[in-house]
Amino acid sequence: MLEIEDVRVGYHRSTVLHGVSVEVPANGVAAVLGHNGAGKSTLLRAAVGLLTPTGGTVRLDGEDITRRRPHERVARGMAYVPQGQQAFPHLTTAENLQLVADGRRRGREAVAEALDLFPALRALSGRRAGLLSGGQRQQLALARALVTEPRILLLDEPTEGIQPSVVAEIEETVLALAARGGLSVLLVEQHVGFAMRAAQRYYVLEAGRVTSSGEGGGDAERSVREALSV
């Protein structure tokens, strides 16, 4: 569904990705793993259009979107959850979701459906986002993305810096979303076990190059750990 082909991209004069190819299957999950600084976030920024590649192609449903602006990609069904659990800290959980829902035909239903996935958030709907825990803020960030009813979700380390019990909740939600169908996910993740349970395809990124890739699933976990030496 999303094809990133031979993409070269970076910042100012420094190239970070030296010809990276990644494919996200329709209704499937592709995981990107790699050490700090390998270029994982840069790949997602190029996928959503925050960075424009100097080489290569990004295609969505076969359409070349390499030069499309982020809002055009969002209009085509892309949602991006960057690292850092972003939400408006002075607005409540409910207001943060409402802000995304406003003006959407199915806004109200989409908020209700997102809250069904995160019962803990429903209980916190009146609490300001700035007072939520890191894990709860991450859940809110995911819920905000889901209110846009995306067809493809780009997730940048949804479990980063989050306590293990909440990591399990986030993992469950991502697995449930993927199993529900109608959604593809490009998942950047440091937890190898989670990434391999979720993904049909995996890519290991090292210093801006894919050094290992293959089919996901538990059997591949060992080769990924070896590739990453973790």
Ligand SMILES: Nc1ncnc2c1ncn2[C@@H]1O[C@H](COP(=O)(O)OP(=O)(O)OP(=O)(O)O)[C@@H](O)[C@H]1O
């Ligand atoms: N805004 C920026 N301007 C210049 N260089 C940047 C910028 N963002 C990232 N870089 C550089 O690009 C390289 C890849 O960074 P990136 O954030 O994509 O890696 P990552 O694999 O996501 O790492 P992490 O797991 O630590 O988030 C690093 O060398 C980083 O210093």
